[in-house]
Amino acid sequence: GNSVTQxxxxxxxxxxxxxxxxCTYTATGYPSLFWYVQYPGEGLQLxxxxxxxxxxxxxxGFEATYRKETTSxxxxxxxxxxxxxxxxxxxxxxxxxxDMRFGAGTRLTVKP
Amino acid sequence: ETGVTQTPRHLVMGxxxxxxxxxxxxxxxxxxxxxxxSAKKPLELMFVYSxxxxxxxxxxxxxxxxxxxxxSHLFLHLHTLQPEDSALYLCASSQDPxxxxxxxxxxxxxxx
Numbered sequence: 251g252n253s254v255t256q257x258x259x260x261x262x263x264x265x266x267x268x269x270x271x272x273c274t275y276t277a278t279g280y281p282s283l284f285w286y287v288q289y290p291g292e293g294l295q296l297x298x299x300x301x302x303x304x305x306x307x308x309x310x311g312f313e314a315t316y317r318k319e320t321t322s323x324x325x326x327x328x329x330x331x332x333x334x335x336x337x338x339x340x341x342x343x344x345x346x347x348x349d350m351r352f353g354a355g356t357r358l359t360v361k362p
Numbered sequence: 363e364t365g366v367t368q369t370p371r372h373l374v375m376g377x378x379x380x381x382x383x384x385x386x387x388x389x390x391x392x393x394x395x396x397x398x399x400s401a402k403k404p405l406e407l408m409f410v411y412s413x414x415x416x417x418x419x420x421x422x423x424x425x426x427x428x429x430x431x432x433x434s435h436l437f438l439h440l441h442t443l444q445p446e447d448s449a450l451y452l453c454a455s456s457q458d459p460x461x462x463x464x465x466x467x468x469x470x471x472x473x474x
Contacts, residue, residue, distance in 0.1 A: 254404075284462065293366070293452050293465030294405075339405065343460050350463065352405040 252277045256340045256353035263330055263360050271325040271356045273314075273340035281342040283307075283316055283323040284350070288337045297325075297338070330360045365389040368453050368466035375443065376474050383438040383469045385453030393459045394436040396428060399450040399468070411436060412459045440471075448473045 257272040275281060282301045286294040298307030303318035314325045325338060340353040366387045375381050387394065396408040410418035411430040425447075427439040436453055450470050454463040 286465075291467065293368075293454070293467045294463075295465065296462050299462060350407075350460070354402065354404045 252281065252342060252344055252351050254340050254342055254351050254353040256338075256356055258354070259337075259357040261356060261358045263358070265332055265360055265362050266329045267360075269325070269327040269330045269334075269358070271338055271340075271358070273323045273325065273353060275321050275323065275340075275342050277321075277342055277344055279344045281344045283314070284341040284343070285312070285314055285323070285325050286339040286341060286352070288339065288355070290336070294339060330358070332360045332362055334358060335360045366453060366455055366464050366466035368451075368469050370469060371467065372470045372472075374472045374474065375440070377443055377445075379443075380439070380441045382440065383451055383453075383471075385436040385438075385466055387434055387436075387453075387455040387464070389455060389464060391455040391457050391464070392433055393456045393461070394430060394433075395454040395456075395463065396436065396438050397452040397454065399452055405452070408438075410459060417459060443471075443473045445473050447471065 253276045255274050284299045285297040287297045288294045298309040300307040300316035306315045312327045314323050337355045337357045339355045341350045343350045369384045393412045395410050398406040408422045409428045414430045425442050429437040450468045452468045453466045456463045
């Protein structure tokens with residue numbers, strides 16, 4: 251079946267550090283891939299997406315590249331800020347599915 | 363303003379109570395979803411509605427009963443819940459099933 255595996259947290263970084271959160275997927279067909287972010291006390295928000303191999307999604311300084319050969323969609327940011335502290339979810343959707351599959355989430359804490 | 367509003371934000375209830383969670387979306391979307399978010403577990407999709415018709419029910423116990431009276435409103439009726447049902451319940455909507463979803467801020471449910 252379709253599934254997403256992302257690195258377990260929590261991840262704690264200092265401000266301006268480089269961030270990588272790993273995400274790999276298993277899917278039949280050609281999925282679209284997403285990263286969502288959940289700030290404390292809020293629901294999930296779409297952060298970025300990529301719909302085909304080699305696409306790069308980007309938003310708010312975050313980037314992720316759809317790598318079909320490694321079935322990965324790792325999230326990166328060159329310099330994190332305290333305001334980036336949140337839980338990050340990797341997700342996929344295949345064309346013929348009515349729903350999205352989410353990973354377990356990775357909690358990021360950025361310290362000043 | 364997320365476009366998806368959930369009420370109440372917090373709910374404490376006993377196992378014999380009956381309560382309902384409400385979700386309203388102001389985005390003109392055709393699909394609505396209920397998710398359960400428990401600590402350290404992937405988001406669990408519970409129900410999917412498209413144009414007020416239920417299109418997916420992921421083996422959810424019958425003590426959870428959804429209702430979608432129109433495309434803007436979604437309810438989750440709760441009855442005889444168990445302590446393990448304590449979680450954050452998230453509502454989401456999308457233009458059509460499987461499209462990127464907009465989430466509400468959730469209802470934090472605690473079962474005594």
